[in-house]
Amino acid sequence: MADRCAVIGVGQTHLRAKREDVSIPGLVREAALRALADAELTFADIDAVVIGKAPDMFEGVMMPELSLAAALGAVSKPMMRVHTAGSVGGSTALVAAHLIASGIHRRVLTVAYEKQSDSDAMWALSVPQPFAAPLLAGAGGYFAPHIRAYMRRSGAPDHIGRMVAVKDRRNALKNPYAHLHLEDIDMKMVEESIMLWDPLRYLEACPSSDGAAAMVLAAEDAVSGAYPPAWVHGMAMRSEPTMFAGRDQVNPQAGRDCAADVYRQAGITDPRADLDMAEVYVPFSWYEPMWLENLGFCPEGEGWKLTESGATALDGDIPWNASGGVLSSNPIGASGMLRFLEAAMQVRGQAGEHQVEGARRALGHAYGGGSQFFAMWVVGSDKP
Amino acid sequence: MSPAPRARRPVAVVSFAQAHNVRREDERNEVEMLMPVVAEVFANIGITKDDVGFICSGSTDYLVGGPFSFVTALDAVGVWPPRPESHVEMDGAWALYEAWVLLQEGEVDAALVYSFGRSSPGNLAEVMALQLDPYTLAPLWPDPVSLAALQARALIDAGKATEADFASVAARNRKAALSNPKAQVAHDRSVEELLGEEYVVAPLRRHALPPITDGAAAVVLAAGDTARRWCERPAWITGIDHRIETHAPGARDLTVSPSIALAAERAGVGDGPVDLAEVHAPFASQEGIVLEALGLAGAGGAGGNGGNGGNGGNGAGLSVNPSGGALAANPMMTAGLTRIGEAATRIWSGDANRAVAHATSGPCLQQNLVCVLDAAWEGA
């Protein structure tokens, strides 16, 4: 049987387009030291380190964990490096949590980062392959056709995407770590931003950020720190192939199965009612209504109605991305961990200005690849 | 540090398959290389992908030269309906560790672990330089052979080994590889003959270097009764642990491996007699360091003096690398997982009762994993 696992420390760096003031070791250490301070621990108290990031080509360093071992206090400890595409920040936290749940370690430090400005991430995502068509479209070009398919399928009106873009950026104004702080953001500003991948406008897409996130996870007998712990109530991963005949890319089965698994573990039957908030990986505005349906917050085809009703706003009944989400900060490898971390901050009551009042149970979600890799956890203030 | 954790649940290696190790796989892509290996690892024990509850793989993008190489590789398995699945940018031995951890919790009874590494698409010496510290080392483009040569020089200067020892290790491994049908390099040559070779980077001659390999491997792990059902004599993992050292070769005593010694202690290598060791020492000069840190140097005549392994131990002595080890084939990200598979194979066959498998990663044995496999699970 699995042991209880708690989040006892969280730390993140300020997220910026370029963090030229720190090296990669400096960046990951900044997040790690904050997480340790939050847990009132030092590196000496940590049994193992689990680190994650997206493709190594983003920085031009192969298996960078090897040269980061000392900076993260991992010398003479177990160190693992996870890579599951965009979901990696979430998967990394889950690999770390399993080290606790299995009873193998008592305190694990988990870190995820990206320092995209060190290289050219857009290039790294679109390395031209021989024999391929000279038709490069970037990440947005991959996802925009699926957004169009969602709009057709659900009959959602155009303004829904813009609403999400505004909501998440307004939330980001309350989060001092967020990359984008767009004081004047409104529907008109989004509508007037350049159309990048029709139907997706510039302000409906995530920025490209440098940054790191870290958490200290602990077994029940090793809980420390000033804030109460966030207990892990459920955790799950699911993968499906990139493409296959009949694949539903708008509402992928892997996402639905992953959510069902994590809800089953946490005893959640109605996620909208049973959860107090969710931090969900929404890199393009339209993925909020799409994932609302995929994650069972509403019946299929009605995600956009939930968004339109204001239910997912900070003062709504089920706030999504109170932190500003991926639309406001996207250090790719760390983005998933930030969702997991922000969910933990909420149930620990340490989210400051973007705190959802009385949040006791929250979902952290990450996805990656061609909407094919999913990682989720549910954390709560009550011991499961 | 917490006390060494005991495995709470018996988990065993019950199947293993590997591709023919070759210098250059120039017809098939990664998916086509992996597919028959995955099919074989299931067919060996008469199961299908539906019988495993978790999948974990190990590989690295820089070998292939494109991001997300593990994503398409998943098509070799067919992950539909969707599966719990994960990937480490590490040798498959660490993917096996991740799967073992999950199996400890009791929700899942079996897991597929696989890894692949094709070194032929790029220039391996240049690619591996990118694994080094990006600020102080990588800009100098040190190649892995030169780094291993520094380590070998340190051994000689410390009086811990001679060039003849390296040749002896190479001769024994390559000779053992003659009975390994998947080996890439196998031959029977005398130490004197090997010592007549030119230096590649002094003090390392050609024979002390691993081959450059394209390969893939897969393992099935199963717990308790599932393992017994699928395998007559499961190779129980009684201990497994891994440790990392600081990165900079200049900051370490390269003649010893404290990370292996610690992992071996935590995995319980010394808790009983060991009759077989499969160690991942890509360079012949590294085998002595690994065996010494495992506490197996000198046992059964192997180790620094170059014992005559490869006969398959029956408990009487220690057999080291009967497969020929990484000197017979060194598929990156895979050779470590292969050591575990090779050791398990000899438990299933009855040639060994208690085996130690080792995997390494990083420059000069920076990171190491130690796995103890036993034909018996005490108290099970």
Add this chain to the structure above:
Amino acid sequence: MTMLDTPIHLEYTFTPGIAQSRFLRGLAEGRFVGQRCPVCGKVYIPSRGSCPVDGVPTGEDVALPDTGIVTTYCVVNVPFAGQAIEIPYIAAQVLLDGANISFMGLIQEIPATDVRMGMRVQAVWVEPDELGPTLASVKYFKPTGGPDAPYESFEEYL
């Protein structure tokens, strides 16, 4: 802050694999060659060698026409390194007749505002002496003018 530039140049030999090589040789002859999964019977183009659902080799070649439909699309209007086409352009998911999977293709000979989901298209090939084992042998897809496919007929490919 001192910045350090480390130029990295690595060369790789790309191996498309056995299945994809058959697809590419077909392109050199101006035709589309898909492959059928022996288990589920679905036709993949291009196949990377396996059926991603069943994890078995897609052995049997299937000749496919160069006509099909646009299942969905976007208009690319963002410049980035390595781009070979002038923006804006239409990146569409094209489902060839007889195939069970769509692939990304360029749509031309129609204003971006007139492209539709379900629109029938046909490949426009490069000149015969320019054909090669590459998707660049297809210059783009153009509308055939035929009636659009009903949404229900391609809904499962979205």
